[in-house]
Amino acid sequence: RKEVEQDPGPFNVPEGATVAFNCTYSNSASQSFFWYRQDCRKEPKLLMSVYSSGNEDGRFTAQLNRASQYISLLIRDSKLSDSATYLCVVNLLNNAGNMLTFGGGTRLMVKP
Amino acid sequence: SQTIHQWPATLVQPVGSPLSLECTVEGTSNPNLYWYRQAAGRGLQLLFYSVGIGQISSEVPQNLSASRPQDRQFILSSKKLLLSDSGFYLCAWSYGRGNSPLHFGNGTRLTVT
Numbered sequence: 001r002k003e004v005e006q007d008p009g010p011f012n013v014p015e016g017a018t019v020a021f022n023c024t025y026s027n028s029a030s031q032s033f034f035w036y037r038q039d040c041r042k043e044p045k046l047l048m049s050v051y052s053s054g055n056e057d058g059r060f061t062a063q064l065n066r067a068s069q070y071i072s073l074l075i076r077d078s079k080l081s082d083s084a085t086y087l088c089v090v091n092l093l094n095n096a097g098n099m100l101t102f103g104g105g106t107r108l109m110v111k112p
Numbered sequence: 113s114q115t116i117h118q119w120p121a122t123l124v125q126p127v128g129s130p131l132s133l134e135c136t137v138e139g140t141s142n143p144n145l146y147w148y149r150q151a152a153g154r155g156l157q158l159l160f161y162s163v164g165i166g167q168i169s170s171e172v173p174q175n176l177s178a179s180r181p182q183d184r185q186f187i188l189s190s191k192k193l194l195l196s197d198s199g200f201y202l203c204a205w206s207y208g209r210g211n212s213p214l215h216f217g218n219g220t221r222l223t224v225t
Contacts (some may be wrong), residue, residue: 043218049213
Protein backbone atom coordinates (compact mmCIF):
# COMPACT_ATOMS: atom_id res chain seq x y z
CA ARG A 1 0.00 0.00 0.00
CA LYS A 2 1.30 3.43 -0.93
CA GLU A 3 1.95 5.86 1.91
CA VAL A 4 -0.17 8.56 0.29
CA GLU A 5 -2.81 7.67 -2.29
CA GLN A 6 -4.82 9.85 -4.63
CA ASP A 7 -7.18 9.16 -7.49
CA PRO A 8 -5.14 10.24 -10.53
CA GLY A 9 -8.24 11.42 -12.42
CA PRO A 10 -8.60 13.31 -14.64
CA PHE A 11 -11.60 15.06 -13.19
CA ASN A 12 -13.31 16.89 -16.05
CA VAL A 13 -15.71 19.53 -14.77
CA PRO A 14 -17.48 22.55 -16.30
CA GLU A 15 -16.71 26.08 -15.18
CA GLY A 16 -18.61 26.97 -12.05
CA ALA A 17 -18.82 23.40 -10.79
CA THR A 18 -17.83 22.22 -7.34
CA VAL A 19 -15.27 19.43 -7.25
CA ALA A 20 -13.73 17.50 -4.38
CA PHE A 21 -10.61 15.37 -4.12
CA ASN A 22 -9.72 12.90 -1.41
CA CYS A 23 -6.34 11.63 -0.34
CA THR A 24 -5.63 8.76 2.04
CA TYR A 25 -2.48 8.20 4.06
CA SER A 26 -1.22 5.06 5.74
CA ASN A 27 0.82 6.30 8.69
CA SER A 28 -1.35 7.29 11.63
CA ALA A 29 1.59 9.16 13.16
CA SER A 30 1.56 11.72 10.35
CA GLN A 31 1.77 15.20 11.79
CA SER A 32 0.86 17.76 9.18
CA PHE A 33 -0.81 17.90 5.82
CA PHE A 34 -0.74 20.13 2.77
CA TRP A 35 -2.23 20.55 -0.66
CA TYR A 36 0.01 21.65 -3.51
CA ARG A 37 -0.86 22.65 -7.04
CA GLN A 38 1.35 21.73 -9.99
CA ASP A 39 0.90 23.16 -13.46
CA CYS A 40 2.20 21.26 -16.45
CA ARG A 41 6.00 21.25 -16.56
CA LYS A 42 6.24 23.55 -13.55
CA GLU A 43 7.26 23.13 -9.94
CA PRO A 44 4.64 22.33 -7.26
CA LYS A 45 3.38 25.34 -5.35
CA LEU A 46 1.85 25.33 -1.90
CA LEU A 47 -1.89 25.79 -2.14
CA MET A 48 -2.81 25.48 1.51
CA SER A 49 -2.05 23.72 4.75
CA VAL A 50 -4.69 21.44 6.21
CA TYR A 51 -5.68 21.94 9.81
CA SER A 52 -7.51 19.56 12.09
CA SER A 53 -10.51 21.84 12.36
CA GLY A 54 -10.69 22.33 8.61
CA ASN A 55 -9.79 25.55 6.87
CA GLU A 56 -10.92 27.69 4.00
CA ASP A 57 -9.11 30.00 1.63
CA GLY A 58 -11.48 31.70 -0.76
CA ARG A 59 -13.01 29.03 -3.00
CA PHE A 60 -10.85 26.30 -1.51
CA THR A 61 -11.70 24.26 1.58
CA ALA A 62 -9.44 21.63 3.11
CA GLN A 63 -10.44 19.08 5.71
CA LEU A 64 -8.67 16.43 7.73
CA ASN A 65 -10.16 13.23 9.09
CA ARG A 66 -7.57 11.63 11.36
CA ALA A 67 -9.79 8.72 12.36
CA SER A 68 -10.18 7.61 8.74
CA GLN A 69 -6.77 8.90 7.70
CA TYR A 70 -7.78 11.05 4.79
CA ILE A 71 -7.71 14.68 3.77
CA SER A 72 -9.89 16.40 1.25
CA LEU A 73 -9.85 19.46 -0.96
CA LEU A 74 -13.05 21.13 -2.14
CA ILE A 75 -13.01 23.69 -4.92
CA ARG A 76 -16.14 25.78 -5.41
CA ASP A 77 -17.06 27.78 -8.50
CA SER A 78 -14.29 26.20 -10.59
CA LYS A 79 -12.35 28.49 -12.93
CA LEU A 80 -10.51 27.55 -16.09
CA SER A 81 -7.33 28.58 -14.28
CA ASP A 82 -7.92 25.89 -11.66
CA SER A 83 -6.90 23.27 -14.25
CA ALA A 84 -3.79 21.65 -12.80
CA THR A 85 -2.61 18.61 -10.86
CA TYR A 86 -3.31 18.72 -7.14
CA LEU A 87 -0.83 16.99 -4.88
CA CYS A 88 -1.61 15.76 -1.40
CA VAL A 89 1.36 15.93 0.97
CA VAL A 90 1.77 14.28 4.35
CA ASN A 91 4.49 15.15 6.84
CA LEU A 92 5.83 12.45 9.12
CA LEU A 93 8.24 14.01 11.56
CA ASN A 94 11.31 11.99 12.43
CA ASN A 95 14.73 12.70 13.95
CA ALA A 96 15.69 14.50 10.76
CA GLY A 97 12.77 16.90 11.03
CA ASN A 98 10.32 17.17 8.19
CA MET A 99 9.75 14.08 6.04
CA LEU A 100 7.16 14.99 3.48
CA THR A 101 5.62 12.32 1.29
CA PHE A 102 3.75 13.27 -1.85
CA GLY A 103 0.77 11.57 -3.39
CA GLY A 104 0.78 10.90 -7.12
CA GLY A 105 -1.55 13.81 -7.75
CA THR A 106 -5.08 14.29 -9.05
CA ARG A 107 -5.48 15.99 -12.38
CA LEU A 108 -8.28 18.53 -12.74
CA MET A 109 -9.47 19.88 -16.07
CA VAL A 110 -12.02 22.67 -15.99
CA LYS A 111 -13.87 23.12 -19.30
CA PRO A 112 -15.66 26.22 -20.58
CA SER B 113 11.52 37.04 2.10
CA GLN B 114 12.97 33.68 1.21
CA THR B 115 13.87 32.72 -2.33
CA ILE B 116 15.26 29.57 -3.88
CA HIS B 117 17.31 29.49 -7.06
CA GLN B 118 17.95 26.39 -9.10
CA TRP B 119 19.91 26.05 -12.32
CA PRO B 120 20.12 25.25 -15.13
CA ALA B 121 16.47 25.22 -16.18
CA THR B 122 17.03 22.64 -18.91
CA LEU B 123 19.89 20.30 -19.67
CA VAL B 124 20.58 17.72 -22.36
CA GLN B 125 23.44 15.37 -21.57
CA PRO B 126 24.77 12.20 -23.22
CA VAL B 127 24.81 8.89 -21.39
CA GLY B 128 27.96 8.50 -19.33
CA SER B 129 28.56 12.21 -18.88
CA PRO B 130 28.78 13.88 -15.44
CA LEU B 131 26.06 15.99 -13.88
CA SER B 132 26.03 18.92 -11.50
CA LEU B 133 22.86 20.75 -10.52
CA GLU B 134 23.01 23.58 -8.05
CA CYS B 135 20.47 25.11 -5.72
CA THR B 136 20.78 28.05 -3.36
CA VAL B 137 18.40 29.52 -0.83
CA GLU B 138 18.31 33.13 0.32
CA GLY B 139 16.62 34.82 3.22
CA THR B 140 16.79 32.06 5.83
CA SER B 141 19.39 30.21 7.87
CA ASN B 142 19.91 26.50 8.43
CA PRO B 143 17.05 25.36 6.23
CA ASN B 144 16.29 21.73 5.50
CA LEU B 145 17.15 21.11 1.85
CA TYR B 146 15.78 18.47 -0.49
CA TRP B 147 16.28 17.04 -3.97
CA TYR B 148 13.28 15.44 -5.65
CA ARG B 149 12.89 13.86 -9.07
CA GLN B 150 9.73 13.59 -11.09
CA ALA B 151 9.72 11.25 -14.07
CA ALA B 152 7.36 12.10 -16.93
CA GLY B 153 3.75 11.60 -15.80
CA ARG B 154 4.82 10.33 -12.42
CA GLY B 155 4.85 11.50 -8.80
CA LEU B 156 7.63 13.15 -6.85
CA GLN B 157 10.41 10.90 -5.58
CA LEU B 158 12.61 12.11 -2.73
CA LEU B 159 16.27 11.58 -3.59
CA PHE B 160 18.21 13.34 -0.83
CA TYR B 161 17.61 15.61 2.12
CA SER B 162 19.89 17.58 4.38
CA VAL B 163 19.36 19.11 7.81
CA GLY B 164 22.73 20.86 7.95
CA ILE B 165 26.12 21.43 6.32
CA GLY B 166 27.72 18.16 5.35
CA GLN B 167 24.70 16.14 6.50
CA ILE B 168 23.13 14.20 3.64
CA SER B 169 20.55 11.44 3.82
CA SER B 170 19.83 9.33 0.77
CA GLU B 171 16.38 7.92 0.21
CA VAL B 172 16.99 5.96 -2.97
CA PRO B 173 20.24 4.13 -3.82
CA GLN B 174 21.38 5.08 -7.30
CA ASN B 175 24.21 6.67 -9.21
CA LEU B 176 23.42 10.15 -7.90
CA SER B 177 24.99 11.92 -4.94
CA ALA B 178 24.35 15.16 -3.10
CA SER B 179 26.50 17.60 -1.17
CA ARG B 180 25.89 20.62 1.01
CA PRO B 181 29.14 22.58 1.12
CA GLN B 182 27.48 25.69 2.57
CA ASP B 183 24.44 26.31 4.72
CA ARG B 184 22.22 27.42 1.85
CA GLN B 185 23.76 25.52 -1.05
CA PHE B 186 22.73 22.07 -2.18
CA ILE B 187 24.32 20.26 -5.12
CA LEU B 188 23.16 17.15 -6.97
CA SER B 189 25.82 15.26 -8.89
CA SER B 190 26.49 12.18 -10.91
CA LYS B 191 29.74 10.82 -12.30
CA LYS B 192 28.05 8.95 -15.16
CA LEU B 193 24.49 9.59 -16.25
CA LEU B 194 22.13 6.79 -17.27
CA LEU B 195 19.16 7.08 -19.61
CA SER B 196 16.92 6.43 -16.62
CA ASP B 197 18.22 9.61 -14.95
CA SER B 198 16.09 11.72 -17.29
CA GLY B 199 13.42 13.65 -15.46
CA PHE B 200 12.41 16.86 -13.74
CA TYR B 201 14.71 17.59 -10.79
CA LEU B 202 13.39 19.83 -8.06
CA CYS B 203 15.25 21.41 -5.19
CA ALA B 204 13.22 22.47 -2.17
CA TRP B 205 13.70 23.98 1.26
CA SER B 206 11.75 24.04 4.49
CA TYR B 207 12.28 25.49 7.92
CA GLY B 208 14.11 23.13 10.23
CA ARG B 209 11.25 23.07 12.73
CA GLY B 210 8.47 20.56 12.37
CA ASN B 211 5.29 20.89 10.33
CA SER B 212 6.83 23.25 7.81
CA PRO B 213 5.79 22.99 4.13
CA LEU B 214 8.26 22.70 1.29
CA HIS B 215 9.07 25.51 -1.11
CA PHE B 216 10.36 24.46 -4.50
CA GLY B 217 12.77 25.93 -6.99
CA ASN B 218 11.76 26.20 -10.63
CA GLY B 219 13.24 22.81 -11.43
CA THR B 220 15.73 21.44 -13.95
CA ARG B 221 14.46 19.37 -16.85
CA LEU B 222 17.19 16.83 -17.62
CA THR B 223 17.21 14.74 -20.77
CA VAL B 224 19.85 12.04 -21.05
CA THR B 225 20.41 10.99 -24.66
